[in-house]
Amino acid sequence: MTFDTNIPGWMTPADLQVLYKLASMVPESGSILEVGCFLGRSTSALYSGKHSSVTLTVVDTFQKCGGYDTDYDIFKQRVNTEGLLYVDAWGSQELYNMARAVAGKENSWLNGFKLCIGEEMYNSLHVNQTKFDNFDTSNSNYNLAFIDASHLKQDAVNDISRF
Helix, strand or coil, X not given: CCCCCCCCCCCCHHHHHHHHHHHHCCCCCCEXXXXXXXCCHHHHHHHHHCCCCCEEEXXXXXXXXXXXXXXXXXXXXXXXXXXXXXXXXXXXXXXXXXXXXXXXXXXXXXXXXHHHHCHHHHHCCEEEECCHHHXXXXXXXXXXXXXXXXXXXXXXXXHHHCC
């Protein structure tokens, strides 16, 4: 399995292995939807696990939220929620700081996302910079949908109900 645990994010290597495995089960010429990607840690696992003919669509607002524009130590504290230590869940401090600097200049985390996953992966994705409510899913059948955007109950229920 080849996915990038240096990309900052909340998912543990074990979580990423699950995403990798699920993506590998999507049939050839199938499609995957990821809602909420932050800097691409989960995107990397889905992308690495999928067959080359499978499309991967990413939907995110790429706006500052949840304190992403803060320094690495505060970001790491946010990852370590509820007293649980997610070993290696936060990724590279250097990469986070670079992504944060790029995001600050552009006032958008989209370029931080591009930096973290790399141009080759970015160019093979379908990236939609929008709220999921504004994303049209009516013409798409996805074999796998990974929804990890807003963690408010009403938002999660809304996102899931769209499928």
